[in-house]
Structure formats: C-alpha cells, structure tokens
Amino acid sequence: MTEPRRLASLDALRGCTVAAMLLVNDPGDWGHVYWPLDHAAWNGCTPTDLVFPFFLYVVGVSVALAILPRLQHGAARSVLERAVWWRALRIFGLGLAINLLAALLMPGAHMRIPGVLQRIAICYAAVALLAIHTRPRQQWAAIVLLLLGYSGLLWLGGSMQPWTNIVSRTDSAVFGRFVWTISASGRGHDPEGLLSTLPAIAGCLLGLRAGCALQRQQLTSLLLAGLLALLLSLLWSHWLPFNKNLWTPSYVLWTTGLATLALLGFHWLIDVRGWPALGRRFGMNAIAAYAGSELMQILLPRLGQASWYRTLFTGWLTPRFGPFVPSLAWAVAFVVCWWLIVWTMDRRRIYLKL
Numbered sequence: 001m002t003e004p005r006r007l008a009s010l011d012a013l014r015g016c017t018v019a020a021m022l023l024v025n026d027p028g029d030w031g032h033v034y035w036p037l038d039h040a041a042w043n044g045c046t047p048t049d050l051v052f053p054f055f056l057y058v059v060g061v062s063v064a065l066a067i068l069p070r071l072q073h074g075a076a077r078s079v080l081e082r083a084v085w086w087r088a089l090r091i092f093g094l095g096l097a098i099n100l101l102a103a104l105l106m107p108g109a110h111m112r113i114p115g116v117l118q119r120i121a122i123c124y125a126a127v128a129l130l131a132i133h134t135r136p137r138q139q140w141a142a143i144v145l146l147l148l149g150y151s152g153l154l155w156l157g158g159s160m161q162p163w164t165n166i167v168s169r170t171d172s173a174v175f176g177r178f179v180w181t182i183s184a185s186g187r188g189h190d191p192e193g194l195l196s197t198l199p200a201i202a203g204c205l206l207g208l209r210a211g212c213a214l215q216r217q218q219l220t221s222l223l224l225a226g227l228l229a230l231l232l233s234l235l236w237s238h239w240l241p242f243n244k245n246l247w248t249p250s251y252v253l254w255t256t257g258l259a260t261l262a263l264l265g266f267h268w269l270i271d272v273r274g275w276p277a278l279g280r281r282f283g284m285n286a287i288a289a290y291a292g293s294e295l296m297q298i299l300l301p302r303l304g305q306a307s308w309y310r311t312l313f314t315g316w317l318t319p320r321f322g323p324f325v326p327s328l329a330w331a332v333a334f335v336v337c338w339w340l341i342v343w344t345m346d347r348r349r350i351y352l353k354l
Contacts, residue, residue: 060207
C-alpha cells in the first residue's frame with residue numbers, strides 16, 4: 001500500500017511548535033521571564049498559550065493526512081483502530097513515566113497523573129477513532145456538542161475562579177493530590193486535567209477537518225474558516241474569556257483560528273512557493289524532542305544547572321542587560337542544543353516514532 005504523502009509544511013509547523021514548547025518550558029530563571037514567554041496568570045492569552053493547542057491542532061491535521069488516505073485505499077478499520085490504540089497507549093505511558101521520574105528525582109516534586117503527553121494521547125485516540133468510524137457531518141456535530149456542552153458545564157459549575165471552578169473540583173475528586181498544583185486548602189488543579197480535555201479534543205477535531213480541506217486544496221475555505229473562528233472566539237470571550245487553565249471554548253476557537261491561518265501560511269510558502277521548511281527536523285522527531293527535553297529538564301538540576309547558569313550567563317549578561325536577558329539566553333541555548341540533536345538524527349535518518 002502506498003504511504004500517504006508527507007507535507008513539508010506540516011512537518012515545519014509541527015517542528016516550530018515543538019521548538020516553541022522547548023523555548024518556553026526551560027528558561028534559566030522562572031522569576032525573570034518575558035511576558036510573551038510565560039502563560040497568562042488566569043484569563044487572557046499570551047503567545048505561550050498558543051503553543052500546546054497548536055500542537056493538538058497539528059495532531060488532528062496529521063490524522064487527516066496519514067490515516068484517512070489508508071482508509072480510502074482499503075485498509076481494514078480494525079487494523080487502523082488497533083494501531084491507534086497502541087500508539088495512544090505508548091504516548092500516554094511515556095508521559096506517566098516522565099512524571100514518575102520527575103517525582104523521584106526533582107526536589108519538591110510529586111507524582112502527577114495528567115500531563116502534556118497524556119493529553120496528546122487522549123486527543124489523538126479520540127480524533128483518530130472518530131476519523132475512522134464517523135463521517136464529516138458527525139465530526140462537526142461532535143465539535144459543536146463538545147464546545148457547547150463544556151460551556152454549559154462551566155456555567156452550571158458556578159465559580160470560574162482558581163481552585164473553586166468545576167474543572168479544578170473534578171481534578172481534585174478524580175486525581176486527589178496527583179495533579180499539577182495543590183492549594184493551601186488542599187484543592188488540586190491540573191492544566192491538562194480531565195474535563196478540560198473535552199474542548200481540547202474539539203480543537204484537535206478542528207485540525208482534522210482542516211487537514212481534510214488541505215488535502216482537497218480548499219485553501220479559500222481554510223482562510224475563511226480561520227477568520228470565522230477568530231471572530232466567533234472574540235464574541236464568545238465576552239461570556240467565557242480566553243483561559244488556558246480551563247481551556248474555554250473561546251480559547252479553543254481563538255487558538256485554532258490562528259493555527260488555521262498558520263497552517264495555510266506554511267503550506268503556501270513551503271509547499272507552493274518552495275521556501276525552506278524551517279523547523280522540519282524538529283517536526284520529524286517531535287515526540288522524541290519533547291520527551292527528551294523533559295528528561296533533560298529533570299536531570300539538569302541534578303547536574304548543577306544553577307551553577308552552569310551562573311557561570312555561562314548571569315555573570316556577564318546580568319550586569320549589562322539585567323536578569324531577563326540571561327534567562328532568555330539559557331532558553332534559546334536549550335532550543336539550539338536540541339536542534340543540534342534532531343539535526344544529527346535527521347542526517348542519520350533516525351526517526352523515533354511512538
């Protein structure tokens with residue numbers, strides 16, 4: 001069976017998103033991070049808040065370009081479904097293993113059940129299975145149901161403030177203390193928690209539909225869809241503001257609208273105009289780069305990260321530029337380090353797939 005054609009633009013967009021993940025996940029000093037490289041404290045949306053939903057959107061696009069062509073060429077649904085389940089379980093298990101390692105090795109850390117890789121696994125499985133077993137009209141219905149239903153849950157849940165909202169209360173009830181943060185009162189919250197995964201699946205499904213449009217070269221429709229999503233998100237934000245921690249529907253539409261325009265731009269510049277596919281090497285080893293960088297962040301403090309940071313960056317840069325520049329310089333160096341790793345892997349045709 002012929003393998004589905006890879007789009008260099010999609011690898012580039014995925015790779016740039018992973019590089020952005022690495023940039024914002026490991027500054028030299030968390031107390032001195034420029035605001036665009038930090039998450040909004042609660043309501044709002046910074047450039048950093050775009051990174052994870054962009055990746056989930058690209059997961060949906062990838063499903064459209066990788067799984068649907070196999071289905072159209074006669075692959076058995078049962079075979080595709082089994083492959084989806086196994087891949088999702090491997091990604092989920094890797095996320096749990098990284099969290100366990102962090103709990104064992106990082107000072108003050110505790111075991112966390114949800115996580116970035118776990119959410120990727122759930123969204124991938126849900127969207128891939130819907131792609132295999134449902135028609136486009138049913139997928140659109142699922143998107144509307146997820147976004148409207150989740151909005152209803154937020155409204156019926158009462159407060160939307162930290163710790164007291166229904167998302168945090170559910171995380172506390174289901175996971176107990178095995179979440180990202182725990183308040184002084186003992187309540188827990190996880191930015192990749194249980195209920196907020198529902199709208200994340202909707203965003204991934206929107207990526208699936210965008211991938212189908214891209215496959216058919218419906219570029220004008222993509223442009224209009226991206227602009228419409230941005231308009232709807234701004235209207236919706238008057239009732240439910242942008243909020244990454246709660247993954248509000250307005251936030252879903254805002255980020256997927258921007259991701260759609262980014263996908264269209266990357267496709268036009270790289271696939272149509274022939275521009276270099278910057279970021280492609282990160283995109284070819286996306287999960288490996290992210291998981292490897294997470295492991296490195298766990299191990300660096302045990303290898304003297306603070307002393308390296310002081311020696312290599314703060315001693316010379318801080319007196320001249322203040323404390324924010326060396327923190328950013330460390331983050332950039334971290335990304336460059338991983339670019340060298342994925343560049344070497346690509347040169348040797350090493351691609352780690354889960």
